[in-house]
Amino acid sequence: MASRLIRRRAKGALKHLRANSQPFGTTGAFVPDALVVGARHLEVGSGVVATFAVTGYPREVHLGWLQPLLTYPGRVDVSLHIEPIDPVTAANHLKKQLARLEAGRRHSYEHGHLLDPNVEAATEDAYDLSARVARGEGKLFRAGLYVAVHAADKDALADEVATVKSLAASLLMDCKPTTYRALQGWLTCLPMGLDLIRMRRTFDTAALSAAFPFTSPDLPAPDPSSAAAPTGVLYGYNLASQGLVHWDRFAQDNHNSVVLGRSGSGKSYLVKLELLRSLYRGVEVHVVDPEDEYARLAGAVGGTHVRLGSADVRLNPFELPIRTTPDGRRSASRDAFVRRSLFLHTFLAVLCNEQPTPTHRAALDRAIAETYRAVGITNDPRSWNRPAPLLADLEATLARSKAPLSGDLAARLHPYVHGAFADMFAGPTSCRPEGNLVVFSLRDLPDELKSVGTLMVLDQVWRQVAETSERRPRLVVVDEAWLLMRQPAGAEFLFRMVKSSRKRWAGLTVATQDTADVLGTDLGRAVVANSATHVLLRQAPSAIDEVTQAFDLSDGERQFLLSAQQGQGLLSTGTHRVAFEGIASAFEHDLITSDPAELALRASAGSDQDDERYLDLGDPLLNEDDLGDDPAERVDLDAS
Known part of the structure; x- marks a missing residue:
């Protein structure tokens, strides 16, 4: 009778999987060949899986506290089911809970019993949560957290289960196996939105947001007082933990950034990626482009492109x-x-x-x-x-x-x-160009005029930033800043901009491949000191000593910068550092790449697109309808 019931449940599960797999492709595409249900594990196809429900949680958590579990090197599925609680129901529930806790405390006091520390802590938390819900500072949710551990056989599964349970215990989480409900536990961990275990715990908004799986624990959270600032951009993913690295320059003490890297390290690629994603957030950007690398990007987003050196530009x-x-x-x-x-x-x-x-x-x-x-x-x-x-x-x-x-x-x-x-x-x-993106190209200028051309462009940009009556966030990008910093007067002008940009709600991005021009002078070091964000990409062996001394790098960080791959770097924000790799969607890559081989291949294949294929960012906020119907050409707005 028991085996017949198990077979009936397995057939029902297979039927449910087939029904849910039809919208995504061929019927049965995600159905295993066989399903054997045991008391604490399932044999799914050629593998074995055991499911656990988290029943105990730490009293206090920090941002990204689930990151160690999410980045476990083995195959582990983590499923978080969230259900909002109606405010009236939440208020009544808190009221009853407070009444029970207070009644217990008074009973202990009246009978001369010692106070239970756990009850005292629970009472304080309940009072604090009730006050925040009453003021509208948060809401209550029912959340269920489940973990499915996969392995090739039962022996390997036992080892994986022991390791995962030890990891959960280090996070002060108590995991219980879904005994005699292994099938329901497996279905709960599948991406179908089904919670068949329903072992829930009440969370408030703050605790639930800390469990958000894409929160990076490596960088501090933005300052809540900077709510009016842009929400930042996605730089890439953490090389150590595979978590996302999301950074908001406008939430820091100042909005300046220094990007240092040898030629070919992906310096301009990263700057253009940050620029494009900043445009999505309504940030106005001005670029000093010495090699005409931003022309395609400017045309794609409806920006203004000014070529210094042309006969009609003075x-x-x-x-x-x-x-x-x-x-x-x-x-x-x-x-x-x-x-x-x-x-x-x-x-x-x-x-x-x-x-x-x-x-x-x-x-x-x-x-x-x-x-x-x-x-x-x-x-x-x-x-x-x-x-x-x-x-x-x-x-x-x-x-x-x-x-x-x-x-x-x-x-x-x-x-x-x-x-x-x-x-x-x-x-x-x-020329007095205006717009969300203004690019000043210096490629047509003689080499003798590139330094003074950079200075004149920065003067024009700074006059617009400082004198305009419109208050909005702005970025000023100086690519290959060594052209100006090799002149003492030019370095002094750049230093004055770095010092004054924060007061104008502007940030200066200084990107250069010649590290000696930045770190070899007092003014260059002052520019670095007045920049809250430092991005260090692959460094040349001849410059690594200066970089190590200027940024106080450890031996491991020094070796990483010497051997980093293209696009990999170190994001340093004072005491917080994270090794990351920049990532771009296929659509973004098409706009920002400057690889000569790739551009030549695209030109020979006749794949250069017209401007109407690209985005229209005349409105500070990007409309999803502007991205076209082809999924391959769509920008992931949530990821950026």
Whole structure:
């Protein structure tokens, strides 16, 4: 009779599996060849499985407390069933529970018995939970946690069960086998949403969220006070525990990031991946692109792409930062004229590739003031709306001046006014791009102008970030920052941006393959010190000593950075570090890859797509309807 009942239950289970497998493919695709039901285990096909229900839990848990169980190296299925409790039912249940606990405490007190510590702790927890539910700070849920352990035979299953139970005990969890309900336990652990065991425990919102299986225990949770900030992006998965690494730069003390890695380590790939996922969160991004690697991405998301070096693109460093208010009036800060004059000193120092002497600086300061006066611009703010002078006007002023070294300065400016590099400064600024993503490409600029081009672009971006009246999160990405940091004046300008970006709700991303330019100078080390997020990818043996000293790496971390594969790196946020590997969907990879072999293969196959195939991120929030019907071309919004 017992064997007949077991066979009947097995047939019912197979019938249920066939019914549930039909929507996913061929009938019976997920049905085992045979099913033998025992008292504490099942023989499913060629394997054996035992199921346990968690009946005891730790009193206090932290984020990701289930991670050791989820990353167990053997084959283990963990099933968490959650059922919300109606607020009225929850309040009545808590009220009755508090009444029972208080009655027990008073009975012990009246009869002179010692207080039970477990009852005292349960009473305090019940009072705290009742208060939070009454204030609407949390809700109650019934949750069942079940574990299915798989093995090849019964002997191996016994060893696996003992190991899993020891691991659960180390997490202060009590696991009980589903004796004489092995079939129901196995079905409960299948992804069908069936809880046939129904051994539940009441959880509040905080405790249940800590059990979320994709919470990374390796990085601190975002600051609750930063609720208005973006929710962060997915970087990849943890190489040690296989948990997800999700990080929010805008929830840190500052929003700056430094990415260091040798050529070919996946530095630009990771930066573009973070950029794309930040766009999903409504973050405005400006990019200084020295190699035109972001053009395809900008076209895909409806961004603006500006090619410096083109005949129709000009930048005038003399223009004052005038902004337009919502009512249409034009205004500027009180010290705009002084700040612009000081910036011109930095601009000319980078342009001439030499730090000016005090005599040069004095002559240049007088010439700048005289050049502005020649077009009617003075310290009076009412004159700031007049057309700004050009670099040619400054060169003419220096040539006419009788001050010492003025002629020398005029001669140094001659190539940029009348020579081969004159096109970029030959007229007023011709581009003031706006949008969710703005990419400034420097590839068409001569090598002699790339440093000053980077400086001019950062000046344009910073003026928009600092002077705009719209408050929104922004990222400024400087790829291959060594182009600017090799100049002392350029490194100083970058340092000032790093120091001031947090006040403007902006974050600066400095990515470079030349570690010596960053860690070899005081200003470079100051940029690193003022960045809350550090990403270290594979390092060259010649640079690993400097990186080890600057970031206080252990021997294991040092060896990891020397042998890391492409895309693998170390995310460091002060005292918290995690080794991760960046992951991208196929659609994201298609937009951000810069592998020459892959791009050549795609071009030869004629697979380059038109812009309408790509995303439209004109709206800060991505609509799922914009992703198309092809599953292979869809971005996993939840994962990103």
